[in-house]
Amino acid sequence: MESINPILLIASIMVSATPILLAAIGETVVERSGVLNLGVEGMMITGAVVGFAVAVNSGSPGAGFAAAALASAVLSLSFGVLTQLLLSNQVATGLGLTLVGLGLSALIGKPYEGMKSPTLPKLDLGPLSDLPILGRILFSHDIMVYLSIALVAAVWAVLKFTRAGLILRAVGENHDAAHALGYKVVRIRLMAIFFGGACAGLGGAYLSLVRVPQWTEGMTAGAGWIALAIVVFASWRPWRVLIGAYLFGGVTVLQLNLQAAGADVPVAILSASPYLVTILVLVIISARGVHGAPGSLGRPFHPGL
Amino acid sequence: MIALERRRQPSRVWTWAAPLAAVVLTMILGGAMFAALGVAPLEAIRTIFWDPLFNPQFASYSRPQLLVKAGPLILIAIGLSLGFRAGIWNIGAEGQYIMGAICGAGAGLAFYPASSVLIFPMMVLAGALGGWAWAMIPAILKTRFGTNEILVSLMLVYVAESILASVSSGLLRNPDGMGFPGSRNLREWGSAANNELIADTGMHWGVVAAFVAVILTYVLLTRHIQGFNIRLSGEAPRAARFSGVSPARVVIFCLGTAGALAGLAGFFEVSGPAGQISIDFNSGYGFTAIIVAFLGRLHPVGILLAGLLMALTYIGGELAQLMLGVPGASIQLFQGMLLFCLLGVDVFTNYRLRLSRGETA
Numbered sequence: 300m301e302s303i304n305p306i307l308l309i310a311s312i313m314v315s316a317t318p319i320l321l322a323a324i325g326e327t328v329v330e331r332s333g334v335l336n337l338g339v340e341g342m343m344i345t346g347a348v349v350g351f352a353v354a355v356n357s358g359s360p361g362a363g364f365a366a367a368a369l370a371s372a373v374l375s376l377s378f379g380v381l382t383q384l385l386l387s388n389q390v391a392t393g394l395g396l397t398l399v400g401l402g403l404s405a406l407i408g409k410p411y412e413g414m415k416s417p418t419l420p421k422l423d424l425g426p427l428s429d430l431p432i433l434g435r436i437l438f439s440h441d442i443m444v445y446l447s448i449a450l451v452a453a454v455w456a457v458l459k460f461t462r463a464g465l466i467l468r469a470v471g472e473n474h475d476a477a478h479a480l481g482y483k484v485v486r487i488r489l490m491a492i493f494f495g496g497a498c499a500g501l502g503g504a505y506l507s508l509v510r511v512p513q514w515t516e517g518m519t520a521g522a523g524w525i526a527l528a529i530v531v532f533a534s535w536r537p538w539r540v541l542i543g544a545y546l547f548g549g550v551t552v553l554q555l556n557l558q559a560a561g562a563d564v565p566v567a568i569l570s571a572s573p574y575l576v577t578i579l580v581l582v583i584i585s586a587r588g589v590h591g592a593p594g595s596l597g598r599p600f601h602p603g604l
Numbered sequence: 605m606i607a608l609e610r611r612r613q614p615s616r617v618w619t620w621a622a623p624l625a626a627v628v629l630t631m632i633l634g635g636a637m638f639a640a641l642g643v644a645p646l647e648a649i650r651t652i653f654w655d656p657l658f659n660p661q662f663a664s665y666s667r668p669q670l671l672v673k674a675g676p677l678i679l680i681a682i683g684l685s686l687g688f689r690a691g692i693w694n695i696g697a698e699g700q701y702i703m704g705a706i707c708g709a710g711a712g713l714a715f716y717p718a719s720s721v722l723i724f725p726m727m728v729l730a731g732a733l734g735g736w737a738w739a740m741i742p743a744i745l746k747t748r749f750g751t752n753e754i755l756v757s758l759m760l761v762y763v764a765e766s767i768l769a770s771v772s773s774g775l776l777r778n779p780d781g782m783g784f785p786g787s788r789n790l791r792e793w794g795s796a797a798n799n800e801l802i803a804d805t806g807m808h809w810g811v812v813a814a815f816v817a818v819i820l821t822y823v824l825l826t827r828h829i830q831g832f833n834i835r836l837s838g839e840a841p842r843a844a845r846f847s848g849v850s851p852a853r854v855v856i857f858c859l860g861t862a863g864a865l866a867g868l869a870g871f872f873e874v875s876g877p878a879g880q881i882s883i884d885f886n887s888g889y890g891f892t893a894i895i896v897a898f899l900g901r902l903h904p905v906g907i908l909l910a911g912l913l914m915a916l917t918y919i920g921g922e923l924a925q926l927m928l929g930v931p932g933a934s935i936q937l938f939q940g941m942l943l944f945c946l947l948g949v950d951v952f953t954n955y956r957l958r959l960s961r962g963e964t965a
Contacts, residue, residue: 337754377944386608386955387947390693390754394894395943402937409931516933521762528755567770574759578745585751601610601955 308556310436313444314510316548318343318502320447322526323533323540324454325498330530331458332491333471333595337393338378340523341400342496343503346371348404350504351514354416360508363416364443367504368497374400375496379489386599401517411514418512419443443505448541450498455537467491471593474600484600499523521574528577532584534591543580550576608955618953623899623910626946633945634938643928651927652920652935666919668806672877673918675811676701676869678911680893682817683862685902689825690837692858696742696757697866698890699764700735704867705874706764706771707734709787709881712796713776716788723795728809728871735867736860738764743859747852753859765886772881787881790874798876810872814911817865822904834858866890888936895943914939 322339329336346367354363378396381387419441427438458464467487470477474484506522507514525547533539554569562569631653635645656666680697687694708731712723741760745751771777773785780788790796801807825831836844837854845851869889878885896914900907921935 381944381948385948385951387950391894391898391943392947394695395940395947398891398895399937399940399944402933402935402940405933406931406937409933521759524755524758528759531752531755565770567766570769571763571766574762578751578756578759581751581755582745582749585745586749601608 320544321502338396346500346503371500673915683865704735704870708871731871739863
């Protein structure tokens with residue numbers, strides 16, 4: 300058990316939480332607009348494979364991230380068209396998106412199995428990185444870790460202080476009222492879905508380019524679903540999404556470290572622990588009662604003629 | 605400008621035509637995908653949908669496979685369809701399938717190498733119970749605490765997978781297997797084997813169970829009050845509550861039935877076609893069954909047909925991999941596309957297209 304270094308442990312929590320954080324903050328925006336997109340897993344894994352493939356071929360992880368965001372966002376539009384324009388059931392379509400994403404990623408990823416990709420360099424923040432303990436924990440990561448936190452701040456600020464955020468929330472709370480006020484419900488939701496797709500793609504790419512960094516089929520292993528659970532856990536609030544993601548990052552890192560250190564706990568329980576903790580958290584949250592889901596969440600919108 | 609206008613009642617024609625249109629549309633889109641992969645599209649479609657049934661060279665092998673693959677898909681999809689009708693989204697059938705297999709095989713292997721006609725029925729029961737118990741977790745959490753059953757049932761798939769990995773290299777490992785992971789082969793043990801009932805048809809007990817489930821569910825939905833309550837809960841939840849339907853009971857019944865059927869499917873698979881518990885025992889039937897349920901319009905007879913069609917894509921897909929070098933993942937994508945197409949085409953069941961001048965939006 301002595302082989303676990305607490306400083307390294309906490310530092311790696313930030314890395315392991317980043318993919319879920321990116322996906323979850325995107326889904327928060329989608330759900331605040333009243334759309335339940337259960338396809339996060341499918342979009343993440345598409346982002347993971349596209350990001351990896353582009354980074355390997357171009358030699359640039361930055362290009363990989365950009366391509367991943369674009370690919371997942373475009374994929375998410377298929378969900379958008381089906382649910383917003385063709386009024387399909389959001390739960391079923393989201394599941395379909397996950398199945399399509401898993402198939403598509405396996406198809407694209409086949410030639411890339413076992414390859415190595417260029418990965419993001421750690422930022423050198425000068426004296427900050429040299430601080431004892433804190434420097435190692437907080438100030439010696441790659442740029443995406445900080446970008447993901449900045450994204451949380453941006454989403455929070457936009458939702459809370461801007462007109463665009465107010466309109467988005469209005470559409471999510473009551474789409475009939477928003478429509479009556481003249482807002483383009485479908486267009487706003489499509490934009491939210493596109494944004495959510497891009498975020499999930501970034502999260503997936505972070506997984507295949509930084510966290511692992513390799514491509515293996517089905518490598519997201521439920522991260523997208525955990526991101527969905529975190530949005531519920533966070534009561535649809537950005538800063539709580541951050542807390543939730545870091546909490547789950549902590550559980551994941553801890554169980555991996557315990558496995559590596561050969562702790563006296565069955566491996567099955569350790570490897571199932573992130574999922575068990577997710578269930579536990581969902582139960583605690585739901586047992587508390589009302590928790591602020593957007594009023595129109597998951598309901599189809601048809602502006603009757 | 606084209607706008608959608610809600611129909612007073614769902615179109616009867618489109619209720620039937622939508623799945624067929626979706627299949628045709630998927631063939632076109634899938635053909636384009638195969639062309640992009642450098643495979644002749646028509647040949648690929650023919651290899652998937654025609655050759656397994658009618659090609660004299662392959663049909664004798666692949667026709668029996670149709671029932672072998674369709675059995676578990678139909679069994680699971682029938683269970684899922686009950687919940688989907690009531691607005692209960694159990695998407696963790698894969699986990700219930702795994703737990704059914706583990707419990708059924710485990711209960712039998714405890715008596716190895718005894719020989720008795722009672723062993724197989726006991727294993728069937730244990731398999732159903734295993735799946736049922738696994739589905740009761742999201743059911744009870746939903747009824748007690750209002751926890752989201754979608755996320756819980758799905759998380760339990762991953763938990764079941766780690767249990768599967770653990771037992772196949774631990775508790776259920778074959779003691780004579782020279783340390784390799786994987787249980788004893790149940791097909792080599794007469795009392796527990798789920799072999800073909802009629803030679804060269806692929807008909808095993810799991811397929812029989814699937815047909816029975818189709819008939820019973822049809823009766824349940826059309827003739828029994830519980831079936832009516834399930835439909836009512838999905839279509840008009842408020843009306844259901846006013847008429848005294850207990851939402852909790854519907855949740856428990858739907859999830860329980862789905863779990864038991866998925867557990868049965870898992871057990872019949874492990875004691876028949878798969879033969880043993882191993883780390884990669886599960887092959888995604890629990891997720892494909894979601895497509896089957898929707899393609900069959902949540903109707904028992906529809907699910908029967910959809911299950912056979914989906915089984916055909918599995919077998920034809922394997923054939924296409926072998927003959928044309930099509931990547932295996934393209935079949936998975938093809939199945940996903942089928943669900944997407946269906947959901948898209950389905951708009952015509954409830955809406956009609958209308959050309960409007962566009963001044964009213």
